[in-house]
Amino acid sequence: MTFPKYGNRLAIRQAAEPATFQKVLVRLVLSGLLFGSFLWGGFTQAAELIANPSVPLKSVTLNEARALFYMRNSEWPDGSPITIFVLKDDNPFHRQFSKQKLRLFPYRLRRVWDRHLFSGAGRIPEVVENSREMINRVASTPGAVGYVDKESIDEGVQTIEIR
Amino acid sequence: MKEYRPLRYVNSMLLKRAIFIVTLLVIPLTEVAASFQGVDKLQVHGFLTQGYFLTSDNAVLGASDHDQGSLDFHETGLNATYQFSNAFSFGVQGLFRKAGVSEDTRIDYAVLDWRVGSWEDGEWGLRLGRVKNPMGLYNETRDVAFTRPSVFLPQGLYYDRSRNLVHSTDGGQLYVNLNTHIGFFELKGNVGKAENDNKELKMAIFGFDTPGELVSKRENYWGQIKFESQSGDLELALSYADVVLDYKPGTGDPFRAGATRYRPLVLSAQYNWRKAILTAEYLRQQNRFNHLGVNFPDSAVVTESYYLQGEYLFSRKIKGILRFGAHYLNKKDRGGKIAAANLGIPDHRGFTEDWVVGLSWLPSSTWQLQIEYHRLNGTSWLPAQANPDLSKLEQHWDMVAMTASFRF
Incomplete structure (x- = not known):
């Protein structure tokens, strides 16, 4: 030592x-x-595409799903209006849905919506606070589309598969 | 003929203050409104931006070439959209903008959107009122920091001094949206008149502040065809406009009543590849000056500009940008020598080449900070009102630009 x-x-x-x-x-x-x-x-926990039961679709292609959230469609084939509900940009389910289901980085959606919002040309989605409000609004608005975590889905809305 | 009076002449300090105060008031109000049922057809949004500019030489948006730089840049906007029915909606945006010496409060757009018809894969309609002009990828939202890739949009294409001519049309827009198996097509055509405050443009044409005015008396035309691939990865656009401003001489004016005509053509392409965005735009603009008298012989000049831009998302909150842009006022006089000889201005007033490197930081979905560094060669797009002594302009200069923005 x-x-x-x-x-x-x-x-x-x-x-x-x-x-x-x-x-x-x-x-x-x-x-x-x-x-x-x-x-x-x-x-x-994956976010699922959901719709009001009035929506006459069981599944959509990836590009059709993207077109809905790019706000390219204003009405369903039967003429009823399309309303899109989304969660806030920094909500983890929004990011998850965008990346996993639409396979888009969320900034892509934001860019399209901002272009519509600040030019006065084109529609933008309606923003809801949480899964509960999402379910309620989609269930109560004919022609509505949104997304929610699988566990929150109830009988008031239908799940739409993205092929 | 009844004199044309655009909305901006209604403006006063009162309106300016009103927009600012209402913006501040509405921020908490939207929270309240959100808790009511039945207000979902009305949407209210807004934004505030404050800028800071520091240049080695040459004044940009205030006295940026002084020691402390310039804070003389704000943008405040407030918009509301109301959906009356599936076919009708109304949207309006008020904007207060201070950019160096110029202050402007105006109705940015005020549009009644009538979706006239639709079929399985498309729709068409009319937007009536003050409509934004589709030109390139950014013109319709040029005053909103959250839609800009950098503090400065490429100035060769989106230059400030003709902004009043370019930003909107008082009249109408015909639009057609088509969903096809290869992608989404969007067609827009505007007809109407421009705003009648074109002092900066007048100074650019005549070289000084003449006693006369450039006024929009005839119909102007703006059109765009835009294509987006189904995935949205690729975006292509072709924009074209035919705009005439008449020159109304003042007392003792050296120039006669004549006409100026501008026909910009813009090709745009953007490609998104995962976390990278590549953008390129090219402008070719024909300018004609006729019947302005012996002191301004009839002439035709072609302006050319382009830029290449790369953006990369380092994370969902931090984005980097690198861009090179060039602007030549006269394609046949890229070095500005002819203009220098004829008008007695520095030759570098004829061109600008601009390297930009910058960062955007989005700490939350409501805040944005942008900072960038420019290395510039040329002074073609610098405003003459802010730089009255052109002989003091420096050809090679540097700039640091910053903006902080809030939205709701």
């Missing part, structure tokens, strides 16, 4: 080597589990 500091440090490092390896293993397993559960959670 002539050089206690030096000696101790060596001892610590030697002792730490196997422990670090084990820790890495444990962390790998843990993060794997976490990541898996995140994926699974994301999967089960």
Whole structure:
């Protein structure tokens, strides 16, 4: 113990080597589990496209779904008006729906809506606060379309599949 | 003939203050309104922007070339949209804008939208009132920071000094929207008159503030065909306009009653690839000056401008931008030598080449901060009103520009 500091440090490092390896293993397993559960959670919590029961569609193509949220359509084939409901831009479900279902970064939708809003030419969606309001508004507005997490869906609205 | 009086002459300090106060009042009111049922057909939105500009030389939007830079740039807008029925809606936007020495409060747009007809894959209709002019990708929303990729829109295409001529038409717009299997087509055609405050443009044409006026007496035409691919990844647009401003001489005017005519053609392309956006636009504008008298021989000049722009989203809150833009007032005189010899102005008044690098930060969905650096060669788009002594303009200059914006 002539050089206690030096000696101790060596001892610590030697002792730490196997422990670090084990820790890495444990962390790998843990993060794997976490990541898996995140994926699974994301999967089960996925936002679904919903519509008022009056909407005469059971499924739409990806591009048709995008066209709805780009506000390119104003009425259904039977002539009834289309109303689009969305959550606020920074709502996690909005981002999730945009990215996973429409496969668009949310800024793309915002850009189209802002162009309509600030030019006085074109429609913009109506913004709701949360899943509950989304369900209520879509259920009570003929021709309405929106999105909501799977668990919140009730019999007042229909789910529309994106092919 | 009854003299044409556009809405802006109704303006007063009162209206200006009213817009500002109403904007501040409406922010909390919208929260209240949202809690009522049955107001969903009325939507109210607005924005506020404050700018800061610092230049090495040359005044841009205030005394930006002084030590502390310039804060003389605000934009305040308030708009309301009301949906009467599936076929009728009304939208109006009031705008207060201070840009350097010029202050402007006006009705930005006031449109009755009548969707006349529709079929399975399309619709057509009319927008009546003060309608925004479709020109390139950004003109219709040029005064709203949240729609601009950078603090400055590319000035060769969206230059400030002709803004009153370009931003809107008092008249009407015919529109057609078509959904096809290859994508979405949007056609717009405007007919009507422009606003009658074109002092900056007049100074650009004659080189000084003449006693006369440039007035919009005849119908102007604006048109655009826009294509968006089904996914929205690709956007293409072709815009064209035919605009005539008549020159009404003042007392002791060296110029006679004549006409000026502008025919811009703009090609636009934008491609979105995941987190990157590539944009390019090209302008070719024919300008004609006729019957202005012996001091201004009839002439025809072609203005050319283009830019290439790349944007990248580093995260959902931070976006970077890199752009090169060029502007040549006279395609046949890119170096400005002929204009310099004829008008006695510096040759760099004939062109501008502008490199821009910048960042946008969106800390929340209601706030935006933009900052950018410009390296410029040329002074073609600098306002003469802010730089009365043209001989003091510097050809090579730098600029830092910033805006902070709030929306609701």
